Every structure is written in C-alpha cells, then in structure tokens.
Amino acid sequence: MKYFITFICGFLLSTQLSASMSQDKTGLYLDWLDYHMNPGQNFYEFANGTWRKNHPIPAAYPSWSVWTVLQENNTKIIHTLIQNIAKNPNNKPNSIQQKIGDFYKSGMDETALNKLGSTPLQPEFSRIENMNQLSDLQHEIAHLQLIGMSTPFIFDQMQDFTDSSKVIGIANQGGLGLPDRDYYLLNDKKFVELRKDYLSHVTRMLKLLGETPFNASQDAHTILTIETAFAKASLSRIEQRDPHHIYHLKTLDELQKVTPHFDWKLFFADLGYPDIQQINLATPTFFVCIEDQLKNLSLKDWKVYLRWHLIQATAPYLSKPFVDESFYLQKKLTGAKQLLPRWHRVMNEENEALGFAVGKLYVEKMFPLSSKQAIQDILDHIRNTLELDLKTVPWMSSETRTAALHKLSLMKYHIGYPDKWRDYSALSIDQGPYVLNILKSAEFAKRYSLNKIGKPVDRQEWDMIPQEINAYYDPSKNEFNLLAGILQPPFFNPNAGAAVNYGAIGYVIGHEMTHAFDDQGAQFDGQGNLKNWWTEDDLKKFQLAAHCIVHQYSQYKINGQSVQGNLVSGEAIADLSGMTLAYNAFHESSNYSKAVAIKGFTPDQQFFLSAAHINAANMRPEESRRRILIDPHPPIQLRSNGIFANMPEFQNSFALSSNSPMINKDRCKVW
Ligand SMILES: [Zn+2]
Structure with missing residues (x-):
C-alpha cells in the first residue's frame, strides 16, 4: 500500500469538444453553460448544464466526465501506437516492443481465450486443493500475495511514517470481495439487495x-460469512485517514503475539525477504480476526475462500462466461450497462502491466517540451502566493509559521513524466494465455515493490503513470507530480487567457500544494516524517x-445519501485552499491587468467558470453511492459549489445576494 493522496475525482470534456477546443482562442466553453439556470441558484449547473445534457453516459461507463473523455482520447492514441508495435514482425525477443506487442496479442486472441476456459489456472487451483495443513495455507497465502492477490490481507511496502528515509513492510486489512467493509455492514435496503446479488454472483x-x-450455493454462503467477519474487523475509511491509526511498528516477536497461528518469519522467507525484522502492522484488530480465522476455520473453508479470490481476480481475463459473470458484479456496483470493447479492456490492463513503458511511448508522441515550460510559470506563481499566504496568515504563531515555510521550501514538484523510466527487463511476456501474462505482470509489479524494503527511498520514482489525467501529492516525499496527461484543455491551454488557466490547472496545482497543509498532510513535516x-x-x-x-460537507446529500464530511475533509480543504490560492495567484500575476472580458464575462467570472468546467460530469446513481462510501474526494458537483460557497470573491464576482443558496452563511476558511 502506498500512502498518498490524489486529485483523482472526475474532470471533463468530449472527443468532439476536444477538437473544437483547440480552435477556441478564449479557451472558455460558453456553449457548456445553461443560461436558464441562475448562477446564484446552482453554479455547477449554470456552468455545465448544457454539457451535461449533451453528454449522456455511454452504456459501458459508470460516469462520464471531462476526465473520462480525455482519458478516452489518450487510450485511443496509445491503442494506435500499440497496434503498430504488435504488427511489427521484427520485434526482438525480450525487447520492450516484444512485451508490449505480445501482451496486446494475447489479450486480443478471443478465440484462444474462449477455447481455454479456466484451464490455464489449473496449476493455481491445484496448489489450493492440495493444501493439507496450516503451514501449507501459510505458503499459499505468501504465494497469492506474490501473484498480486491481497488475500486475506495486504502485504506491501511503504515509506516509514516516522523515518521517511526508510522503506518498510506493511501488513494491512484486505481480503474482501466487495469494495469496502460498509458493503457488508450497512443495512440499508440497497446494501441488503447488493449482498443477495453478490451471493448469487459467487454461486x-x-x-x-x-x-x-448445491455446493456452489453452500460455498458462497461460507465466503460471505468469512468476508463479513473480515469486514467487521476492518477500520472504516474515515478511521484510516488518521495516520496514527494505521501505524504500528511491530517486531517479529510482537507480530507473533498478535497471530500465534501465523508464522511471520516463514511468510517473509516465502516472499523472498527472510531478513525482515520489523513491519508496520497497520490494523492490529484486523489481524486479531485473521488469527481467529486461522484457529477456527477448517482447511476446507479456507480452500473455498482462496479459490473464490483467485477466480474473482482472474475471471475478466478468461473465456466469455467468466468475463460476463465478472461484469455482472461490476454492473451492480457501478451501474455500467455493457462491457467495454475488448481492445479497451486490454489497453487498461496493458497500462497496468507495462504502464511506464506505455507512458514513455505516449510522452514521446504527445508531450512537447514547450508544455513543460509554459506550465512552469503558473506553478512558480502559485508557489510564491502560497509562501506569501504562510508569511501573512494572521492566526499563526511565528514558531509554526517558520516550520510551515520550511516545509514549503523543501517541497519538490515534477511536471510531465519521470526522469528515470522503470526497467521491465525482468518481466517476461509471451503470446499467451492472456491470464498468465496478467499473473506474470502482477508478480513482477509485486516483487518490484517489495524489493524496496530495507533500501533507501528512490526519490526519482513516480507513483502514477504519466499518461493519466491526474496529479498527486505524496506527503512522505513532500512532493507533487503533475502528469503529462492532464496538461491539455480544458485543464491547460497555452493559448487561453490567464483567467481560464488559473481557474483550471491553477486550481489543480493549488489543490496539490495545499495537500501539504490539509488536515492529514499537515501532520507530516518537510522531510515527510509524521511529526x-x-x-x-x-x-x-x-x-x-x-x-x-x-460540518459544511456533512450537511450535503446526494440522491438522499449523506456526504461523509470526515471522509472528504482533506480533499475539500485542498479544494478550497487550492482554489483560493489560484484566485490570488491570478490576481497577483502580471497577466491580471491584461485580462479582458469575454462575451460579457469578467476575468473573475471566467476564472470560476473554468474551475467549474473541469468538473463537469454525469454519474449513475450506483456509482455515486459507491463513491460517497469510499472516495475521499467530495461528490463532483461540490468540488465547485461547496468551495465557491465559502468564497466572498465568488459572491462578489457574480453579485449574488447573501440569501443565495450558493452562499455558505458560516463561511469556512482554512488557509
Ligand atoms: Zn487531492
């Protein structure tokens, strides 16, 4: 598990719009507006109503947004690049081209996949079937970890919270087949129904x-019972937001005391790291439950449980009946109506398996160096504005102020793509079966990750692939990275006015920077230590x-479901502070005096419209429900309306009366 925070929630824009956008000199999308909506009533709808009407959700998607549209465009571009590589008969064995090409071919060979059914997994099923004693179960759990199955718990690496120069192992809660513990524990009608669907799906x-x-139905009940026990012993997402709640350094002896029936020394040796002496047992209560299950569950039931997790993880890469059954659960969870086309699903996996190699192809083709230089200006400007804020914020003592400024001075950032690319030479890929390529890639990724334990932190390494439409801040490294994929309209347009760029990419940059000072990030110092x-x-x-x-966010309801204020507070603080920072940076930039009105919209109004545009989206109710439960980002409409409600600058720019529902009477201000 990597402990980082991302600006991930949906952004927006469509294929046709992307083409027309590059010709739009203003960079502002006034044709997205709904002029029938009063901006003081619902600004998000005012800014995006027409876009939302014109962009219904395609059947294969849980939601449709500017973010998905850009991601779609990128996927198509990468698909063409990969098809060309796969067609080349002269790819050298073990070259990255051979791996990229063969992975693609193995995934696209539907005839072979359908003929094989689940037979490529037979050796894996036999391993489970042949377990005879508790020590066999131990070995199998280690083996499953290595091939990417985090069951019944997750073992990985992390930067040590209290000594950020070190990488340590972490054992964390896991082992569920549904997305979160709440899916097992909530008694709302929808969740009771979902659990019934889950049982029939497993059967x-x-x-x-x-x-x-008969056996299948019995086994499905056994699985649900085991997973429910794990769910009950799991921390909630809100509890996990507190770094102190998920940090418990334990020596081998101490680990052994928590789980006498699990031999940690043997487990580490099986993984290939016999020298591990101490790890972070993130969620001790969960491991008390693991101990309970090891003591009380029959080996027969463990076999049922592990077999299920193996097939659940691999079904999407097998023959049609498995793929369809796997999609059944996705449909129930996200509301998507049909499967993505095969090439698209293969591309998603290729991004997962060979993401940085694919990313290198992408940036060579799509990311001109000039983009990097143009964005630098905005970034520097926002950073300077934050520094000024920290110097002048009235409520802070000089002691804390000095520490905050020191943290900012140590913050690093990168634009576009990593300087050092991941080396895939130890990964072997061939022309199939597809599912075995998936397992080999998962094992490569897991070993790559575990191999960091006990070594110094590699500060050149990125946590996300550059072709994604995203940016992230990592509190343990005190750095943020703006990925190449996001540096395109409507997030960033070198030809657009400053108001538009500060409202969009400026807001994203401000958001990431203030993660260093949100309720979670502020617990880490400039070196990335929890201190x-x-x-x-x-x-x-x-x-x-x-x-x-x-308090503010807890008042909101989406489709009758309450937003969890305590879950989204970090992202909401970063949204509000980031937006305020971008606004101030825009006003302090030399471009502000040159900004002009566009079709009657003042520069400030353009700023707020642009900020709302990057969050234009439509979402199915199932997906909305899932996100409210598990996503630390506020629901997408609140990423405009929730923030603006706190900003007098917004009220002034649209001359809203103080009775407007777009105004939060008790304004919040963090930075
Ligand atoms: Zn964020």
Whole structure:
C-alpha cells in the first residue's frame, strides 16, 4: 500500500469538444453553460448544464466526465501506437516492443481465450486443493500475495511514517470481495439487495468452475460469512485517514503475539525477504480476526475462500462466461450497462502491466517540451502566493509559521513524466494465455515493490503513470507530480487567457500544494516524517477551521445519501485552499491587468467558470453511492459549489445576494 493522496475525482470534456477546443482562442466553453439556470441558484449547473445534457453516459461507463473523455482520447492514441508495435514482425525477443506487442496479442486472441476456459489456472487451483495443513495455507497465502492477490490481507511496502528515509513492510486489512467493509455492514435496503446479488454472483462463478449448484450455493454462503467477519474487523475509511491509526511498528516477536497461528518469519522467507525484522502492522484488530480465522476455520473453508479470490481476480481475463459473470458484479456496483470493447479492456490492463513503458511511448508522441515550460510559470506563481499566504496568515504563531515555510521550501514538484523510466527487463511476456501474462505482470509489479524494503527511498520514482489525467501529492516525499496527461484543455491551454488557466490547472496545482497543509498532510513535516510541527494553540485553531469543512460537507446529500464530511475533509480543504490560492495567484500575476472580458464575462467570472468546467460530469446513481462510501474526494458537483460557497470573491464576482443558496452563511476558511 502506498500512502498518498490524489486529485483523482472526475474532470471533463468530449472527443468532439476536444477538437473544437483547440480552435477556441478564449479557451472558455460558453456553449457548456445553461443560461436558464441562475448562477446564484446552482453554479455547477449554470456552468455545465448544457454539457451535461449533451453528454449522456455511454452504456459501458459508470460516469462520464471531462476526465473520462480525455482519458478516452489518450487510450485511443496509445491503442494506435500499440497496434503498430504488435504488427511489427521484427520485434526482438525480450525487447520492450516484444512485451508490449505480445501482451496486446494475447489479450486480443478471443478465440484462444474462449477455447481455454479456466484451464490455464489449473496449476493455481491445484496448489489450493492440495493444501493439507496450516503451514501449507501459510505458503499459499505468501504465494497469492506474490501473484498480486491481497488475500486475506495486504502485504506491501511503504515509506516509514516516522523515518521517511526508510522503506518498510506493511501488513494491512484486505481480503474482501466487495469494495469496502460498509458493503457488508450497512443495512440499508440497497446494501441488503447488493449482498443477495453478490451471493448469487459467487454461486454462479463457482458453478462455472464445475461445482454442483448445491455446493456452489453452500460455498458462497461460507465466503460471505468469512468476508463479513473480515469486514467487521476492518477500520472504516474515515478511521484510516488518521495516520496514527494505521501505524504500528511491530517486531517479529510482537507480530507473533498478535497471530500465534501465523508464522511471520516463514511468510517473509516465502516472499523472498527472510531478513525482515520489523513491519508496520497497520490494523492490529484486523489481524486479531485473521488469527481467529486461522484457529477456527477448517482447511476446507479456507480452500473455498482462496479459490473464490483467485477466480474473482482472474475471471475478466478468461473465456466469455467468466468475463460476463465478472461484469455482472461490476454492473451492480457501478451501474455500467455493457462491457467495454475488448481492445479497451486490454489497453487498461496493458497500462497496468507495462504502464511506464506505455507512458514513455505516449510522452514521446504527445508531450512537447514547450508544455513543460509554459506550465512552469503558473506553478512558480502559485508557489510564491502560497509562501506569501504562510508569511501573512494572521492566526499563526511565528514558531509554526517558520516550520510551515520550511516545509514549503523543501517541497519538490515534477511536471510531465519521470526522469528515470522503470526497467521491465525482468518481466517476461509471451503470446499467451492472456491470464498468465496478467499473473506474470502482477508478480513482477509485486516483487518490484517489495524489493524496496530495507533500501533507501528512490526519490526519482513516480507513483502514477504519466499518461493519466491526474496529479498527486505524496506527503512522505513532500512532493507533487503533475502528469503529462492532464496538461491539455480544458485543464491547460497555452493559448487561453490567464483567467481560464488559473481557474483550471491553477486550481489543480493549488489543490496539490495545499495537500501539504490539509488536515492529514499537515501532520507530516518537510522531510515527510509524521511529526507534529505545530504549537498546541495553532493546532487547535487549525483543527477548528478544518472542522468547519467537516460540518459544511456533512450537511450535503446526494440522491438522499449523506456526504461523509470526515471522509472528504482533506480533499475539500485542498479544494478550497487550492482554489483560493489560484484566485490570488491570478490576481497577483502580471497577466491580471491584461485580462479582458469575454462575451460579457469578467476575468473573475471566467476564472470560476473554468474551475467549474473541469468538473463537469454525469454519474449513475450506483456509482455515486459507491463513491460517497469510499472516495475521499467530495461528490463532483461540490468540488465547485461547496468551495465557491465559502468564497466572498465568488459572491462578489457574480453579485449574488447573501440569501443565495450558493452562499455558505458560516463561511469556512482554512488557509
Ligand atoms: Zn487531492
């Protein structure tokens, strides 16, 4: 598990619009507006109503947004590049071209896939079937970890929270077949229904593996019982937001005390790291439950459980009946109506398996160096504005202020793509079966990750692939990266006016930078260590300001479901502070005095419209429900409306009366 925070929630724009956009000199999308909506009533709808009407969600998607549209464009570009590589008969064995090409071919060979059914996995099923004693179960759990199955818990590496120069192992809760513990525990009608759907889905999947209907149904109930026990022992997403809740360094002896029936020394040796002496046991209560299950569950039930997790993870890469059954659950969870075309699904996996190699192809083709230079200006400007803010914010003591400025001075950032690309030479890929390429890639990724344990932190390494439409901040490294994929309209347009760019990419940059000072990031110092650098008094004031956000967001409901203020507070703080920062940076930039009105919209109004545009989206109710449960980002409409409601600058720019529903009467201000 990597502990980082990302600006991930949906952004927006469509294929046709992307073409027309590059010709739009203003960079502002006034044809997305709904002029029937009063901006003081619902600004998000005012800014994006027409876009939303004109962009219904395609059947294969849970949601449709500017973000998905850009991602789609990138996927198509990369698809063409990969098709060309796959067609070349002269790719040298073990070259990256051979790996990219063969991975693609193995995934596209539907005839071979359909003929094979689940037979390529037979050796894996036999391993599970042949377990005879507890020690066999131990070996199998280690083996499954290595081929990418985090079951019944997750083992990985992390930067040590208290010594960010070190990489340590981490064992964390996991082992569920549904997306979150709440899916097992909530008693709302929808969730009761979903659990019934899940049972029938597991039953059918097991029947596909050859079980009798009676056995399959019995086994499905066993699986749900085991997973429910794990769910009950799991921390909630909100609890996991507190780094202290998920950090418990334990020596081998201490680990052994938590789980006497699990031999950690043997487990580490199986993984290939016999020298590990200490790890972060992130969620000790969960491992008490693991111990319970090891003691009380029969080996027969463990076999049922592990077999299920193996097939659940691999079904999308097998023959049609498995793919369809796997999609059944996705449909129930996200509301998507049909499968993505095969080439698209293969591309998604290729990004997963060989993401940085694919990313290198992408940036060579799509990312001119001039983009990097143009964005630098905005970035520097926002950074300077944040520095000025930290110097002048009235409530902070000089002690905390010095520490905050020091943290900012140590913050690093990168634009576009990593300087050092990942080396895939140890990964072997051939022309199939597809599912075995998937498992080999997962094993390569896992070993690559675990291999960092005990070594110094590689600061050149990126956590996300550059072709993604995204940016992220990593508190343990105190750095943020703007990925190449996001540096295109409507996020960034070198030909657009400053108001438009500051409202869009400026907001994203401000958001990432202020993650260093949100309720979670502020607990880490400039070196990335979990260490309090606040005076007691200042911390109280800061927490009070953060609580205002928790309170504000807890009042919102989407489709009748309450937003979890405590889950989204970090992202909401980064949204509000990032937006304020971008606004101030725009005003302080030399471009502000040159900014002109566009079709009656003042530069400030353009800023807010542009900020709302990057979040234009449509979402199915199932997906909305899933996100409210598990996503630390606020629901997408609140990433405009929730923030603007706190900003007097917004109220002034649209001359809204103080009775407007777009105004939060008790304004929150964090930075
Ligand atoms: Zn964020």
